[in-house]
Amino acid sequence: MGNTGFEKKITLLRPNDIKPTFFKKIAAMGIKDMITFKNVNKWFGKHHVLKEINLNVEPGEVLVVCGPSGSGKSTLLRCINRLESLQSGEIIIDGIKVHGRETNITKLRAEIGFVFQQFNLYPHMTAIENITIAPIKVRKLKKEVARKLGQEILDKVGLGDKAGSYPSQLSGGQQQRVAIARGLCMQPKIMLFDEPTSSLDPEMINEVLDVIRNLANEGMTMIVVTHEMGFAREAANRVAFIDEGRLVEIAPPEKFFKNPKNERTRLFLSKILAR
Amino acid sequence: MWGYYLEQLIGSLPLFLKGLGITAAVSILSLVGGTIIGFFLGVIRAGGIKPVRFLIGGWVDLIRGTPFLVQLFIVFFIFPDVGIHLDALPAAVLSLTNLSACFICEIVAGGILAVPAGQKEAAAASGLSAYQQMRYLVMPQAMPTILPPLVGQYVLLIKDSSVISVIGVVDITRVGWLTVQRIPEGLMVFGLVGILYFIICYPIIRFSNLLEKRMKFGKYRF
Numbered sequence: 001m002g003n004t005g006f007e008k009k010i011t012l013l014r015p016n017d018i019k020p021t022f023f024k025k026i027a028a029m030g031i032k033d034m035i036t037f038k039n040v041n042k043w044f045g046k047h048h049v050l051k052e053i054n055l056n057v058e059p060g061e062v063l064v065v066c067g068p069s070g071s072g073k074s075t076l077l078r079c080i081n082r083l084e085s086l087q088s089g090e091i092i093i094d095g096i097k098v099h100g101r102e103t104n105i106t107k108l109r110a111e112i113g114f115v116f117q118q119f120n121l122y123p124h125m126t127a128i129e130n131i132t133i134a135p136i137k138v139r140k141l142k143k144e145v146a147r148k149l150g151q152e153i154l155d156k157v158g159l160g161d162k163a164g165s166y167p168s169q170l171s172g173g174q175q176q177r178v179a180i181a182r183g184l185c186m187q188p189k190i191m192l193f194d195e196p197t198s199s200l201d202p203e204m205i206n207e208v209l210d211v212i213r214n215l216a217n218e219g220m221t222m223i224v225v226t227h228e229m230g231f232a233r234e235a236a237n238r239v240a241f242i243d244e245g246r247l248v249e250i251a252p253p254e255k256f257f258k259n260p261k262n263e264r265t266r267l268f269l270s271k272i273l274a275r
Numbered sequence: 276m277w278g279y280y281l282e283q284l285i286g287s288l289p290l291f292l293k294g295l296g297i298t299a300a301v302s303i304l305s306l307v308g309g310t311i312i313g314f315f316l317g318v319i320r321a322g323g324i325k326p327v328r329f330l331i332g333g334w335v336d337l338i339r340g341t342p343f344l345v346q347l348f349i350v351f352f353i354f355p356d357v358g359i360h361l362d363a364l365p366a367a368v369l370s371l372t373n374l375s376a377c378f379i380c381e382i383v384a385g386g387i388l389a390v391p392a393g394q395k396e397a398a399a400a401s402g403l404s405a406y407q408q409m410r411y412l413v414m415p416q417a418m419p420t421i422l423p424p425l426v427g428q429y430v431l432l433i434k435d436s437s438v439i440s441v442i443g444v445v446d447i448t449r450v451g452w453l454t455v456q457r458i459p460e461g462l463m464v465f466g467l468v469g470i471l472y473f474i475i476c477y478p479i480i481r482f483s484n485l486l487e488k489r490m491k492f493g494k495y496r497f
Contacts, residue, residue, distance in 0.1 A: 081400055083396055083399065083400065106399075106402050106403070106404050107402065109399065109400055109401065109402040110401070110402030111402075112400070113400075113401075114397075114400035114401075116393060116396070116397060118393055120391075120393035120394060120396065120397035121397075122394065122397070122398075122412055122416075123416070124415050124416055133401075133403075133411060133412075134398075134401035134402055134403060137403060137407050137411065138401070138402040138403060138407075179397075182397075182401065183401070186401055186402065
């Protein structure tokens with residue numbers, strides 16, 4: 001874990017990793033990690049939520065994180081854009097220490113899209129306003145330019161006709177797609193998903209997963225916290241299992257599902273796949 | 276006798292209007308000042324660093340927990356002991372501004388805290404600065420919660436301003452005191468005083484009710 005050795009990079013380039021923009025991204029960035037966790041520890045009071053997490057995510061990689069509720073997966077995700085603080089260790093994104101004192105956190109956050117379980121759309125704004133507010137205010141795009149971009153992205157998530165709708169007029173699945181569009185509209189380097197389908201009715205889950213799947217195919221670097229194992233199997237480059245704050249196992253999906261090394265992973269999978 | 280008194284009262288109407296002017300001026304000054312300072316304090320109280328939050332909270336509790344009359348006396352009679360000499364009018368405006376700022380601070384802080392935490396997180400996650408989060412997302416959503424009680428508070432403060440008559444500010448109430456010495460018909464004189472306050476306050480009460488209805492059925496309420 002945590003090494004950035006050359007061998008590892010070679011083994012990673014399995015055929016199903018080769019996506020249109022994958023090599024381009026690597027060439028642009030040089031071979032280095034997009035997200036690195038180094039001995040990360042986090043406490044909520046006396047509760048040790050994250051224990052010695054070491055993890056690295058490469059450009060264009062899709063990492064699915066699963067684990068029982070309360071295991072720390074959401075916290076892990078929220079640490080990446082500093083919605084949570086750390087007590088020790090560090091997280092490095094594209095060479096920048098996230099929790100560093102001198103880090104301009106708003107600038108860094110602009111490069112990271114975050115999708116919440118509860119959508120958290122702004123209820124007083126229409127869909128297009130929701131997704132263009134940050135590009136206008138943070139990226140300083142002209143309003144018309146931002147709107148055009150926003151409309152393109154809404155089209156992409158299949159909601160081109162909903163630009164003028166308020167969140168309360170949209171279904172859960174539509175709201176979550178707007179939330180994804182809001183992240184994409186900042187043209188981020190990384191997208192983080194915190195249980196994006198957990199508060200949706202079953203029939204709406206797929207429309208959201210399809211959007212995330214498309215992003216994966218385009219080579220977006222993503223960490224997705226989810227219990228949708230079907231999605232993990234198809235779209236993930238690696239799957240991580242977290243239990244009681246520890247990163248128990250991390251492996252490519254075929255290995256993770258067919259032949260999990262750890263007993264706890266096996267138990268968790270048997271429970272979740274039996275559903 | 277009543278007719279004679281009524282005539283006298285009508286004769287002193289200019290004095291009453293002057294009093295009305297003073298009450299209006301003091302109220303407007305303190306309410307505008309109190310609103311600006313109150314919003315400022317409220318925002319800090321809802322999201323600033325801990326020591327500052329506690330400091331503001333302590334001050335607000337102190338002011339809300341003591342009679343306005345006592346605060347006014349301290350400003351007017353005790354401040355000169357420490358070298359701050361204020362005339363009655365500035366002392367009145369200062370005390371009333373402080374009082375309104377404290378009440379409004381609590382209303383504003385309450386409104387801000389009622390906005391779900393996820394809203395701020397979502398805004399922060401997309402790279403908006405703390406100021407931008409407040410300006411574009413938190414405040415617009417807090418306003419429907421803040422406005423109706425805020426306007427209601429204005430009415431209370433305008434009525435509280437009658438207390439300033441005791442330090443010699445010639446507001447409506449003071450005019451009433453002065454008039455009743457010439458026209459010993461208390462009901463009539465203070466009836467007029469009451470009516471004048473009512474004339475200022477009633478439109479504001481109606482406005483507050485209207486706001487409350489509007490906000491409840493606003494298009495973006497859940």
